Amino acid sequence: MNVQAEWIAVDWGTSRLRAFAMAGDRVLANATSEQGMSKLNKAEFEPALLALTRDWLVGGTTDVIACGMVGARQGWVEAPYRAVPTPALAEKIIPVPDTDAQLRVHVVPGLKQVKPADVMRGEETQVAGFLSRHPNWDGVLCLPGTHTKWVHVSADEVVSFRTFMTGELFALLSEQSVLQHSVGDGWDDAAFRAGLDLSLSRPQTLAAELFAIRASDLLEATPAALARARLSGLLIGAELAASRPYWLGQQITVIGETALSNLYAEALKAQGCFTSVADCQDMTLAGLIAARNLLGN
Amino acid sequence: MNVQAEWIAVDWGTSRLRAFAMAGDRVLANATSEQGMSKLNKAEFEPALLALTRDWLVGGTTDVIACGMVGARQGWVEAPYRAVPTPALAEKIIPVPDTDAQLRVHVVPGLKQVKPADVMRGEETQVAGFLSRHPNWDGVLCLPGTHTKWVHVSADEVVSFRTFMTGELFALLSEQSVLQHSVGDGWDDAAFRAGLDLSLSRPQTLAAELFAIRASDLLEATPAALARARLSGLLIGAELAASRPYWLGQQITVIGETALSNLYAEALKAQGCFTSVADCQDMTLAGLIAARNLLGN
Numbered sequence: 271m272n273v274q275a276e277w278i279a280v281d282w283g284t285s286r287l288r289a290f291a292m293a294g295d296r297v298l299a300n301a302t303s304e305q306g307m308s309k310l311n312k313a314e315f316e317p318a319l320l321a322l323t324r325d326w327l328v329g330g331t332t333d334v335i336a337c338g339m340v341g342a343r344q345g346w347v348e349a350p351y352r353a354v355p356t357p358a359l360a361e362k363i364i365p366v367p368d369t370d371a372q373l374r375v376h377v378v379p380g381l382k383q384v385k386p387a388d389v390m391r392g393e394e395t396q397v398a399g400f401l402s403r404h405p406n407w408d409g410v411l412c413l414p415g416t417h418t419k420w421v422h423v424s425a426d427e428v429v430s431f432r433t434f435m436t437g438e439l440f441a442l443l444s445e446q447s448v449l450q451h452s453v454g455d456g457w458d459d460a461a462f463r464a465g466l467d468l469s470l471s472r473p474q475t476l477a478a479e480l481f482a483i484r485a486s487d488l489l490e491a492t493p494a495a496l497a498r499a500r501l502s503g504l505l506i507g508a509e510l511a512a513s514r515p516y517w518l519g520q521q522i523t524v525i526g527e528t529a530l531s532n533l534y535a536e537a538l539k540a541q542g543c544f545t546s547v548a549d550c551q552d553m554t555l556a557g558l559i560a561a562r563n564l565l566g567n
Numbered sequence: 568m569n570v571q572a573e574w575i576a577v578d579w580g581t582s583r584l585r586a587f588a589m590a591g592d593r594v595l596a597n598a599t600s601e602q603g604m605s606k607l608n609k610a611e612f613e614p615a616l617l618a619l620t621r622d623w624l625v626g627g628t629t630d631v632i633a634c635g636m637v638g639a640r641q642g643w644v645e646a647p648y649r650a651v652p653t654p655a656l657a658e659k660i661i662p663v664p665d666t667d668a669q670l671r672v673h674v675v676p677g678l679k680q681v682k683p684a685d686v687m688r689g690e691e692t693q694v695a696g697f698l699s700r701h702p703n704w705d706g707v708l709c710l711p712g713t714h715t716k717w718v719h720v721s722a723d724e725v726v727s728f729r730t731f732m733t734g735e736l737f738a739l740l741s742e743q744s745v746l747q748h749s750v751g752d753g754w755d756d757a758a759f760r761a762g763l764d765l766s767l768s769r770p771q772t773l774a775a776e777l778f779a780i781r782a783s784d785l786l787e788a789t790p791a792a793l794a795r796a797r798l799s800g801l802l803i804g805a806e807l808a809a810s811r812p813y814w815l816g817q818q819i820t821v822i823g824e825t826a827l828s829n830l831y832a833e834a835l836k837a838q839g840c841f842t843s844v845a846d847c848q849d850m851t852l853a854g855l856i857a858a859r860n861l862l863g864n
Contacts, residue, residue, distance in 0.1 A: 382786055383782075434775055442743060473770055476773075489679055508771070513775070
């Protein structure tokens with residue numbers, strides 16, 4: 271089937287490039303490669319994008335709207351952070367200079383916060399996508415992942431946000447620390463909940479509870495699935511203890527991969543929050559569509 | 568110079584083997600190799616030890632007293648954990664069967680605690696060494712390192728202990744996480760103290776403060792030494808918050824590498840603890856000497 275893109279939406283992260291052939295708000299096709307920002311120098315971005323999208327081009331110049339680490343200093347073009355409070359999307363998004371005549375590329379800038387110091391790149395597009403689907407929404411968005419973001423939204427602006435390295439800590443501890451010998455595949459809901467409750471109610475114990483996962487295994491041969499779920503619970507519990515000023519008494523939407531979003535949503539519901547979930551890829555696309563509409567055609 | 572060992576003391580850890588030629592309580596010579604427990608299968612321990620000590624052997628059978636991971640299940644001989652409360656040293660230490668006639672090897676067993684689950688191997692020998700030098704000492708020993716141990720000692724017994732992965736977390740975060748781009752060499756006392764005070768007084772903020780190190784650097788180009796010291800302060804502060812039941816109002820001795828011990832000691836003094844320090848290698852040797860005296864000759 272011959273796909274002819276009216277424009278192209280691009281989610282370009284540290285480790286992956288994902289492109290969507292679009293007609294208005296509709297996705298015609300998508301393609302993914304491992305050509306993430308971290309693997310490319312400045313001259314390699316355009317060939318990487320053309321390799322993935324060439325079959326969609328119809329002649330003339332095709333607009334491309336991209337978000338994510340492609341706009342970092344080490345990316346294709348630096349799209350400087352915009353300071354909060356601010357709308358999630360800028361009125362002007364950043365054009366990439368000197369591209370091939372086939373593509374006219376624009377990059378969505380990330381957001382920064384001066385105090386406490388914080389930054390995001392990519393998540394602002396998901397926030398914009400969510401707000402384009404839910405006009406006048408006030409509340410808190412939680413975007414769990416490698417670096418989980420908590421984002422306070424009010425009056426169509428990002429008021430403040432805070433980042434937690436929970437996903438990266440989980441990966442480091444479960445794959446590279448002494449806990450790798452005890453943590454394996456699988457899951458155990460009760461162990462997750464026990465870990466979560468413990469570090470949410472007594473966050474200062476986290477530092478001691480990590481090695482206890484290894485020691486329990488040495489002394490009692492803990493199942494690997496149970497160790498995995500407990501570690502996840504302890505880390506997410508510590509994050510919830512630290513992010514309490516964000517979620518306490520708030521309306522929350524969790525935007526992420528389904529399984530992880532559900533873990534956060536269940537934990538927040540147990541704390542009495544009114545919580546819903548949304549798919550992160552849907553929100554990224556909605557945000558890129560909103561950015562294209564701002565571009566004005 | 569020809570060294571003739573009356574006996575040999577061995578500190579055999581995960582990544583390193585260190586041997587001492589001894590005459591009574593005196594060190595005649597020492598030697599180190601990278602043949603740690605993790606690199607050896609069962610048949611390779613004896614050749615590794617002989618390679619390091621052969622020149623010290625005087626004919627007949629030489630006694631060897633070893634401590635550390637050499638006694639783990641994956642080590643030379645499993646020296647089963649002894650449950651606390653118990654003296655730091657067992658009356659019987661574990662002989663290695665079927666060694667070469669030149670060596671008669673004994674391994675000091677580690678300690679375990681059922682609840683909260685915890686284990687140690689090697690540190691019990693440092694504790695025993697400290698107590699051999701300070702009879703009737705009651706208080707708390709802090710042994711900082713990759714896995715920091717807090718040990719409550721009373722009436723010549725280890726009453727309880729708790730392990731913190733602070734050193735391993737620091738290494739993972741500073742070398743393998745996104746913080747590696749911001750953390751470099753050097754040190755900054757004020758940044759250490761600020762991080763320490765923050766997570767000691769508000770331990771729940773640790774999870775949020777880690778990414779802030781990266782964000783501060785992106786926004787304000789933080790010096791790498793300052794980022795390093797702040798990360799260390801945040802992690803040690805979180806450990807001190809969690810170990811408060813151990814140190815509050817106690818007499819403390821910190822046993823470790825000098826620079827690291829001094830960091831802990833200063834932090835504890837600032838909390839009003841009566842704190843002193845002792846060298847970890849001295850204490851290991853003193854403990855191995857005490858173990859040999861128990862062996863009875």
